[in-house]
Amino acid sequence: MRWFxxxxxRRSALSAVSGAPAIDMRNVVYKRAGKVIxxxxxxxxxxxxxxxxxxxxxxxxxxxxxLNGLLSPDSGTLKVFGIDATQHTASLPQFxxxxxxxxxxxxxxxxxLEELAFGLTQLGLKxxxxxxxxxxxxxxxxxxxxxxxxxxxxxxxxxxxxxxWSVLLMKPRLLxxxxxxxxxxxxxxxxxxxxxxxxQQQLLMITHELDLLENFERIVWLHKGSVKADGDAKxxxxxYKQYARNGL
Amino acid sequence: xxxxxxxxxxxxxxxxxxxxxxxxxxxSIFIFPLTSLALLLSLLMLCASMYLxxxxxxxxxxxxxxxxWPWFLxxxxxxxxxxxxxxxxxxxxxxxxxxxxxxxxxxxxxxxxLLSALQQGLTPITWLGFSTRPLALSVSLMIRYIPVLVLLLxxxxxxxxxxGGAERRKWLLVVPALIGALRLAxxxxxxxxxxxxxxxxx
Amino acid sequence: xxxxxxERTIAQIALYAALIAAxxxxxxxxxxxxxxxxxxxxxLGVMLAGVMLGPVRGAIALLLFLLVVALGxxxxxxxxxxxxxxxxxxxxxxxxxxxxxxTCGLIMKLLKNSPVLPAAWFSAAVGxxxxxxxxxxxxxxxxxxxxxxxxxxxxxxxxxxxxxxxxLAGLIAQTVWRGMPQALISxx
Ligand SMILES: Nc1ncnc2c1ncn2[C@@H]1O[C@H](COP(=O)(O)OP(=O)(O)OP(=O)(O)O)[C@@H](O)[C@H]1O
Ligand SMILES: [Mg+2]
Numbered sequence: 250m251r252w253f254x255x256x257x258x259r260r261s262a263l264s265a266v267s268g269a270p271a272i273d274m275r276n277v278v279y280k281r282a283g284k285v286i287x288x289x290x291x292x293x294x295x296x297x298x299x300x301x302x303x304x305x306x307x308x309x310x311x312x313x314x315x316l317n318g319l320l321s322p323d324s325g326t327l328k329v330f331g332i333d334a335t336q337h338t339a340s341l342p343q344f345x346x347x348x349x350x351x352x353x354x355x356x357x358x359x360x361x362l363e364e365l366a367f368g369l370t371q372l373g374l375k376x377x378x379x380x381x382x383x384x385x386x387x388x389x390x391x392x393x394x395x396x397x398x399x400x401x402x403x404x405x406x407x408x409x410x411x412x413x414w415s416v417l418l419m420k421p422r423l424l425x426x427x428x429x430x431x432x433x434x435x436x437x438x439x440x441x442x443x444x445x446x447x448x449q450q451q452l453l454m455i456t457h458e459l460d461l462l463e464n465f466e467r468i469v470w471l472h473k474g475s476v477k478a479d480g481d482a483k484x485x486x487x488x489y490k491q492y493a494r495n496g497l
Numbered sequence: 498x499x500x501x502x503x504x505x506x507x508x509x510x511x512x513x514x515x516x517x518x519x520x521x522x523x524x525s526i527f528i529f530p531l532t533s534l535a536l537l538l539s540l541l542m543l544c545a546s547m548y549l550x551x552x553x554x555x556x557x558x559x560x561x562x563x564x565x566w567p568w569f570l571x572x573x574x575x576x577x578x579x580x581x582x583x584x585x586x587x588x589x590x591x592x593x594x595x596x597x598x599x600x601x602x603x604x605x606x607x608x609x610x611l612l613s614a615l616q617q618g619l620t621p622i623t624w625l626g627f628s629t630r631p632l633a634l635s636v637s638l639m640i641r642y643i644p645v646l647v648l649l650l651x652x653x654x655x656x657x658x659x660x661g662g663a664e665r666r667k668w669l670l671v672v673p674a675l676i677g678a679l680r681l682a683x684x685x686x687x688x689x690x691x692x693x694x695x696x697x698x699x
Numbered sequence: 700x701x702x703x704x705x706e707r708t709i710a711q712i713a714l715y716a717a718l719i720a721a722x723x724x725x726x727x728x729x730x731x732x733x734x735x736x737x738x739x740x741x742x743l744g745v746m747l748a749g750v751m752l753g754p755v756r757g758a759i760a761l762l763l764f765l766l767v768v769a770l771g772x773x774x775x776x777x778x779x780x781x782x783x784x785x786x787x788x789x790x791x792x793x794x795x796x797x798x799x800x801x802t803c804g805l806i807m808k809l810l811k812n813s814p815v816l817p818a819a820w821f822s823a824a825v826g827x828x829x830x831x832x833x834x835x836x837x838x839x840x841x842x843x844x845x846x847x848x849x850x851x852x853x854x855x856x857x858x859x860x861x862x863x864x865x866x867l868a869g870l871i872a873q874t875v876w877r878g879m880p881q882a883l884i885s886x887x
Binding site: 564584695 | 705747764770774788
């Protein structure tokens with residue numbers, strides 16, 4: 250139980266540095282099992298919507314996990330909203346919300362209401378207040394009838410939506426999506442994308458579905474742990490498509 | 498998730514979970530040393546009338562002791578054999594009484610209320626700087642993932658049969674479930690961390 | 700399973716507790732032998748929790764399982780649950796679950812350098828039979844108001860099934876070890 254006190258002290262309140270870019274990454278190297286997975290990445294990202302594309306195993310998920318402290322770089326500096334990510338890994342999730350690929354890995358509570366309320370209690374709200382706010386949120390989404398449903402009884406698309414809402418309720422400044430669409434049908438994908446576009450959060454989205462990135466402000470193409478191309482959607486996507494068809 | 502709680506509005510449902518829990522403790526301590534069959538039987542009648550007072554299906558809730566009949570038979574037989582049949586009867590009635598009383602608590606108390614009562618009971622440890630949050634969180638996580646693991650076990654069974662796996666060696670199916678549970682734990686742990694971890698941001 | 704964090708540990712414990720429950724909920728996993736007495740996979744889960752997770756996590760997983768049973772979920776094999784199960788004749792076994800898992804894990808850890816199969820067999824036998832029976836028999840003698848010998852005689856019918864479970868626990872641990880060694884946390 251000693252860890253609990255340690256955790257508390259590690260999570261001393263932090264506030265984002267105003268005006269700092271969302272992501273400021275310099276020469277970041279990440280190794281795992283003797284293999285270099287991210288090879289000296291340097292990126293400053295502050296556009297509202299950023300897409301990350303690249304082959305399987307190119308390091309996209311690793312990159313995303315650095316942003317909210319699930320992983321720490323081996324060398325280089327990484328600042329998220331001006332906060333040193335290597336020092337304050339435990340505080341990062343306050344600013345960076347994460348949506349995983351599989352909702353079954355993300356939903357932690359037996360009922361919808363508990364799942365939504367959890368994030369709010371994480372921010373310091375009392376259980377009762379959190380549940381009341383969560384109920385209001387559900388009502389605003391016209392889904393109040395979900396409140397007491399077992400989370401396991403939702404369909405895949407509904408589950409993914411629940412995941413999104415429980416992250417959004419915590420009001421992160423940046424939302425990271427790591428192939429969060431894999432289990433959705435085409436229509437749900439477009440619905441979901443529209444919902445994301447209505448939010449004011451900054452968005453960093455990893456996907457193999459290039460269509461969804463069409464009107465993003467910036468696309469980064471990762472290849473074998475480094476940046477292969479970086480720029481506006483049209484240029485980078487067509488370069489990537491060209492590569493996918495013909496090789497380098 | 499199915500629960501043994503029976504939603505209803507009886508006088509017993511309206512009592513606070515912590516009080517019911519304490520009452521059960523005291524009653525158990527009181528009943529434990531009793532050896533008078535007459536007294537135990539009258540307590541059993543009293544207990545039955547409590548079931549009756551719960552509503553029209555109240556008495557039927559007493560069926561929880563029925564599956565234990567082989568045990569009761571065995572107890573009677575053992576005591577008969579040692580030449581004290583009354584002691585056997587006392588032991589059986591006492592056990593039935595205790596189970597029925599405990600069951601009253603279970604069927605009239607929501608599990609979340611019981612858990613918060615427990616957390617309240619643990620308040621002294623929070624003065625020492627410990628938290629009861631990991632406890633409540635683990636309970637939620639466990640309940641949440643039971644259906645997921647049932648599904649996981651089922652899926653592997655199907656894959657096993659589809660590939661012509663022998664029924665005789667179906668215990669091997671536990672292997673992917675064990676590994677799957679740990680893989681899942683990695684993801685769940687990550688997901689928990691990504692939302693502020695066990696202690697949150699307070 | 701490198702990078703151990705509190706969150707991951709809690710998840711491992713909760714998921715193993717859930718797995719023990721899931722094994723008890725699946726009626727088809729009952730192995731119907733040993734003189735007609737159905738043997739459920741649940742107590743196999745007790746042995747495996749210790750053998751796989753190690754002493755501390757294994758024992759906590761069983762404590763969590765018992766807590767949720769006490770809270771009123773019918774998770775014991777046969778659909779039993781609630782505080783009433785702690786008033787019945789098998790209370791000794793329930794109380795013994797965490798100790799059994801702890802023993803399995805401890806022996807597994809002490810035998811770190813011997814081959815998995817015999818180590819798992821030995822620890823499952825000591826934890827899942829010897830220790831569990833001590834608790835179970837004491838509980839029966841107390842609750843049924845019989846002598847220890849009388850209570851112990853009841854266990855004769857369960858022994859063959861439990862020995863089979865020890866056998867399976869060893870084989871399962873061995874198979875996991877070959878397929879994914881890091882899943883055997885008691886050895887990490
Ligand atoms: N724990 C680990 N141990 C060893 N190698 C790892 C580990 N985690 C990731 N890797 C390796 O790092 C590389 C990048 O992995 P990552 O998951 O970041 O790829 P990705 O771009 O997300 O791929 P995908 O499109 O398939 O999701 C892969 O080659 C992978 O095998
Ligand atoms: Mg990935």
